[in-house]
Amino acid sequence: MTATPVFPFAAPGRVEHGGDLPAEADLVVIGGGVAGVATALFAARRGLRVVLCEKGRIAAEQSGRNWGWIRQQARDPDELPIMIEANRLWQTLAPELDTDIGLTVSGVTYLARKPADLDDFARWMPHAEAHGLDTRLFGRDEAERLFPGAGWIGGMTTPSDMRAEPWRAVPALARLAARDGAMLREGCAVRALDMAGGRVAGVVTEAGRVRAGAVALCAGAWSRLFLARHGIGLPQLSVRASVGATRPLPPVHDGGAVDDRLAFRRRADGGYTLAPASYHDLFIGRDALRSFATFLPHFLADPWNTGLRLAAPAGWPDAWGTPRRWSEDRQSPFERTRILNPPPNFGRLDAVRRTFARAFPGLGPVRFAARWAGMIDVTPDVVPVLGPVGPEGLWIATGLSGHGFGIGPAIGRVLADLVAGQPAGHDLSRFRHGRFTDGTPIRHGPTI
Numbered sequence: 251m252t253a254t255p256v257f258p259f260a261a262p263g264r265v266e267h268g269g270d271l272p273a274e275a276d277l278v279v280i281g282g283g284v285a286g287v288a289t290a291l292f293a294a295r296r297g298l299r300v301v302l303c304e305k306g307r308i309a310a311e312q313s314g315r316n317w318g319w320i321r322q323q324a325r326d327p328d329e330l331p332i333m334i335e336a337n338r339l340w341q342t343l344a345p346e347l348d349t350d351i352g353l354t355v356s357g358v359t360y361l362a363r364k365p366a367d368l369d370d371f372a373r374w375m376p377h378a379e380a381h382g383l384d385t386r387l388f389g390r391d392e393a394e395r396l397f398p399g400a401g402w403i404g405g406m407t408t409p410s411d412m413r414a415e416p417w418r419a420v421p422a423l424a425r426l427a428a429r430d431g432a433m434l435r436e437g438c439a440v441r442a443l444d445m446a447g448g449r450v451a452g453v454v455t456e457a458g459r460v461r462a463g464a465v466a467l468c469a470g471a472w473s474r475l476f477l478a479r480h481g482i483g484l485p486q487l488s489v490r491a492s493v494g495a496t497r498p499l500p501p502v503h504d505g506g507a508v509d510d511r512l513a514f515r516r517r518a519d520g521g522y523t524l525a526p527a528s529y530h531d532l533f534i535g536r537d538a539l540r541s542f543a544t545f546l547p548h549f550l551a552d553p554w555n556t557g558l559r560l561a562a563p564a565g566w567p568d569a570w571g572t573p574r575r576w577s578e579d580r581q582s583p584f585e586r587t588r589i590l591n592p593p594p595n596f597g598r599l600d601a602v603r604r605t606f607a608r609a610f611p612g613l614g615p616v617r618f619a620a621r622w623a624g625m626i627d628v629t630p631d632v633v634p635v636l637g638p639v640g641p642e643g644l645w646i647a648t649g650l651s652g653h654g655f656g657i658g659p660a661i662g663r664v665l666a667d668l669v670a671g672q673p674a675g676h677d678l679s680r681f682r683h684g685r686f687t688d689g690t691p692i693r694h695g696p697t698i
Contacts, residue, residue: 264307267424267434274461275301275433277669278453279468280440280476282306283313284420284655285647286468288662289669290434291427293466296670300432301462302424303455305439305472306588309420312470313655315493315624317515317523318416319506320656321358323385323408326633327377328680329657334381335675336660340412343659346426351419352518356505358411361393361402363509371406384410397502400609402509413506415518416655423659439584441576443480443644450643454578456585464669466645471590471625473648474537475567475583478574482640485544485686486649487537488567488625489530489556492594494603494618496521502610512605521619524602528552530626531595533559535568544630547692557595566590566625594623626652631692636661636681637668645669646683 277293279286282304290302320340325333344353362368371387378385385408393402428434435457444452444459452461469476471488478484498520506515508527515523532538549556562569565587576582599621607616629635629649639646647665650657664674684690 265436266421267304267308267428267436269433269435271303271435271438271455271457271460272299272301272433273459275299276462277301277464277466278303278440278460278462279466280453281468281470281472282308282424282434282436283311283468283470284309284416284423284658285650285661285665286466287420287424287427288659289466289468289647289665290432290662291423291430292663292666293669294427294430294432296666296672298666298670300427301460302427302432302434303438303440303453304434304436305584307436308424308434309417310589312624312626313420313658314417315622316416316652316655317493317506317513317525318352318413318517318655319358319515320412320414321408321506321653322383322411323358323378323406324360324374325653328677329633329653330377330381331676332660332664333657334383335663336657337410337412339659339663340414343423343426347419347422348425349418349422350518351422352415353412353419354414354504354518355410355412356516357407357409358505359396359405359407359503359507361397361405361507361509363402365403367510368404374406378408383408397609399611411505413515419655420658437588439582440476441582441584442578443641445641449641456582464643464645466647466665466669467639468647468665470648470650470654471567471627472584473627473646475572475574477640479576480640483687484635484639484648484683485541485630486635487532487541487545487628489532489628490592490595490623491525491530491626491652492599492621492623493523493525494594494599494621495523496603497617497619499613499616502613512602512609514606522606524599524606526598526602528555529557529598530555531557531559533562533566533568535562535566535570535572537568541630544686544692548630548632548694551694563592566592590625592623592625594621596621628652630686631694634661634681635683636664637678637683639683
């Protein structure tokens with residue numbers, strides 16, 4: 251079995267988007283994940299001069315390492331309208347791409363092992379009904395028909411949900427953004443904001459300065475570290491999520507499915523992407539200790555699905571040795587770690603593989619072709635931070651909390667329109683940065 255991740259974009263030497271930076275732009279986007287790429291795409295389509303800077307490779311971190319689900323089901327109610335838009339955008343954008351991204355309307359299904367699970371699913375149904383989704387509950391007979399002998403007693407399914415291959419999709423979106431006029435530069439870390447008169451005047455990169463009246467921070471797990479250098483607090487932690495890809499297997503389910511132990515998703519190559527359902531590893535660093543009280547309610551709500559590790563490894567955003575301050579004319583932490591490439595939790599993945607094999611014994615041997623991990627940027631209420639932050643001219647889209655791939659195109663559309671002075675099209679009050687400092691109680695969405 252392969253123990254290291256296999257990504258066509260993860261090699262530091264592979265640069266698809268290069269060239270000299272312009273001296274000036276209307277918008278600089280920091281980060282080449284799905285949110286940053288979509289922001290650049292839609293901003294370019296709004297007529298803005300856009301530069302996207304990525305310290306490593308496009309989609310080489312979490313945006314290329316996720317489950318590949320495009321899921322409306324069980325979203326936070328405030329996030330759901332944006333996700334419904336994202337579902338439409340994926341279908342609109344896919345024919346414009348130069349690559350088959352494996353976009354398939356195959357549904358997402360939540361599976362129940364006990365009656366309490368069905369009760370949780372039923373509590374979310376009013377949100378689906380309010381937005382006209384095709385979500386429905388089903389019982390034991392249908393569960394047995396769909397998954398004979400697997401032991402599930404029912405579930406909830408949304409047939410209009412989709413899947414795609416993230417390590418194809420996000421780079422293809424980046425090439426579309428470049429064709430539509432955005433300038434993308436890989437291997438170019440933004441070290442700091444350039445400030446003038448108390449507002450954003452551009453950025454300082456390792457390749458020089460770019461003047462711009464607006465900057466969009468879409469840096470995922472690195473967002474908190476970047477903002478902290480400028481004195482802006484952001485309660486965001488990064489947790490490790492481990493994933494495995496099996497070799498091709500006979501079909502047992504065409505879409506994505508999950509219970510309280512196991513998530514699985516059919517891939518375009520005939521294999522399955524497997525992951526622990528909701529388990530993550532949190533490596534303790536200075537940020538984790540400082541945020542202990544803020545994140546404690548979230549941890550207590552599901553304590554068994556967070557594995558606490560003693561210290562973040564060197565080169566990670568919350569490592570004890572990662573600088574919190576650095577000079578603009580010297581190497582930054584972002585250059586020292588071009589690609590955040592954590593080792594997976596092999597023990598958890600082996601357990602998931604065994605659970606999958608027991609559920610579907612007719613498959614024969616289940617073997618991994620690859621195993622990997624990514625770092626998920628999580629907020630205390632498990633919904634994004636989206637909108638203005640800090641000084642005038644600075645915008646942010648981060649804290650997508652493991653849900654970012656599916657919703658990414660709509661997040662980018664919203665942020666691009668905000669920068670362009672256009673209406674967001676959605677109520678964003680839940681996602682404002684100020685909710686963490688203005689006394690608003692932290693409100694958690696669905697726990698399913």
